[in-house]
Amino acid sequence: MCRVLDLQQAVLAKNDACAHTLREDLAARGTAVVNLLSSPGSGKTALLERELTLARERGVPVAALTADLATENDAVRLARSRVPVKQVLTDGLCHLEAEMLGGHLDGWLPAGTQLLFVENVGNLVCPASYDLGETLRVVLASVTEGEDKPLKYPTAFGLAHLVLITKSDIAAAVDFDEAEFRANVERVNPGAEVLRTSVRGGEGAGVLLDRALAARDGGPAHIPVMTRRSHHLHDGPADRAGDRGAVGSSRS
């Protein structure tokens, strides 16, 4: 006898449920997560080091967790800011998942931390699919990566609350067409804020910290179209299974 089980279950339901729980647990402790995504070399670590240092100088309790495939170099750089930093080696896994992140925070995340910055694995494809329980998702692209980056990685840019152009100090040298870049972000994520930063020229100092604090207090200022799904059409109830956390249950 042939049997068909109508499962209608979101594949990432387990991660979404973990992320949801983590976001609520952290919110209860006054902590908001900022998830930083970019290709390798876009300048995540450099920007973070600057913003963490600024936070410490301003008396804002922050911490950072950096994920890397293999080396601990980024943690060493970030620790120069003298805020609590933790390195996570993913052992080849191309992205962080909410459950992993939660496990790494247990017993480490200092009480009273207002912002936890997470430097995700350098990759614009895989990490985009995994909610880490963040309140603010930031996608970075340096001026050397081309204006069409948002079109090549529409899921990553489309799900960002904030887009940062990094290394603006060398924009002219590489003929970066900022208007075109902005138009491409607008196409996949209309209304998303795009800001310029440079750790060399000092441009945009504090913008990441400011936006993160604002999101912690009032939620992200921008809701991307890609996350604004219309739930009454085409969407099975299982798409919200994240809130049920009922992985593996069938509804037959």
Add this chain to the structure above:
Amino acid sequence: MHEMSIALAVIDQVESAVRPEGATAVSRVRLEIGELAGVVPDALAFSFELAREGTVLAGAELVTDQVPARARCGGCGRTWPAGVPPRLSCPGCGGAAVDLLSGRELRIADVTWHDAPVPTPTHEER
């Protein structure tokens, strides 16, 4: 490549769903993958073939239905195929009050297997 993680999640979820039903060998799993889900179906098929070994899905066929991305403007009511890369501002009025109707699905639709005839009746499928 997170398709391996996705494949493992699919297998995990299918196994926990069909085990209580008494399935020993799943013959087919059908997935719905939106154009904007960020998953490459070919890479997923490749990962699935590796990951299914030794599970109840060892002989299972993976069928993926691509779901086109569609968007609707809250301002003027227009709907359009968003395409890839997607155009998510309204091509009619330029508005940004847009909803994504479909295209982000990453869902196990259904699972098929063959039961050996059993004497005791199992409960009816929906």
